[in-house]
Amino acid sequence: MKPIIGIAGNETVMMDSDSHWISYTPKNFVTGLQQAGGIPLILPIGDPDEADRYVTGIDKLLLAGGQDIDPSYYGQLPDQKLGGTNPDRDRFELALIKAAIRQQKPILGVCRGMQLLNVAFGGTLYQDLSLRPEKALKHVQVPTPFHQPTHSVTIAKDSLLAAFLPTEAAYQVNSFHHQTVAEPAPELAVIATAPDGVIEGLENRERRILGIQWHPELTCADIKKEQQIFDYFVTQL
Numbered sequence: 001m002k003p004i005i006g007i008a009g010n011e012t013v014m015m016d017s018d019s020h021w022i023s024y025t026p027k028n029f030v031t032g033l034q035q036a037g038g039i040p041l042i043l044p045i046g047d048p049d050e051a052d053r054y055v056t057g058i059d060k061l062l063l064a065g066g067q068d069i070d071p072s073y074y075g076q077l078p079d080q081k082l083g084g085t086n087p088d089r090d091r092f093e094l095a096l097i098k099a100a101i102r103q104q105k106p107i108l109g110v111c112r113g114m115q116l117l118n119v120a121f122g123g124t125l126y127q128d129l130s131l132r133p134e135k136a137l138k139h140v141q142v143p144t145p146f147h148q149p150t151h152s153v154t155i156a157k158d159s160l161l162a163a164f165l166p167t168e169a170a171y172q173v174n175s176f177h178h179q180t181v182a183e184p185a186p187e188l189a190v191i192a193t194a195p196d197g198v199i200e201g202l203e204n205r206e207r208r209i210l211g212i213q214w215h216p217e218l219t220c221a222d223i224k225k226e227q228q229i230f231d232y233f234v235t236q237l
């Protein structure tokens, strides 16, 4: 039976109208999961008290990209470089993570999703790449097209990703993030790193939790190995 993959949704306003809000997820997550043999189900931002019910109805949870996370969740005040936040989304997704852990359901976190996993497990973020002590590479690759990889990552040999991604040679990924993991949570292993030391992958194998900083949903139609990330999540994690 095909697994149901809950995708934590986002909200945006249509046509600059205060009253025309929509709940959504990027369609490429939907098609990537469908290609992998999953049944995607978008979970709109809602009451954290309902998170357990939502997770009961899914087999696995996908956390997508989006807004910056409220830095109060990792003990910081807002820096001038902090981007837009959505407190309702933070609250709901943190509740979804707790529920998925409680119900022992696998989680894939992408970009913000990986950063939120780190925060949920007690790790911290840099609110902007410029706040790292070391100089960073270009991690917001705009105007380069979204599906083109622009920087490399080194994948750890004993990681979940090593089942299908190369660990000997550097692996090329796309990049759309201005924030980054600072202190990884104690329960999460660092499994992918960019040449500048930026953390691009985290996992907890026992809990079947995987986080990646890049965006396979934007590359999976063109690059087979990127589609394999969704294949692995849907069929194996």
Ligand SMILES: [Mn+2]
Pocket (backbone or CB within 6 Å): 139, 151, 174, 175, 176, 177, 194, 198, 200, 213, 214
């Ligand atoms: Mn990057």
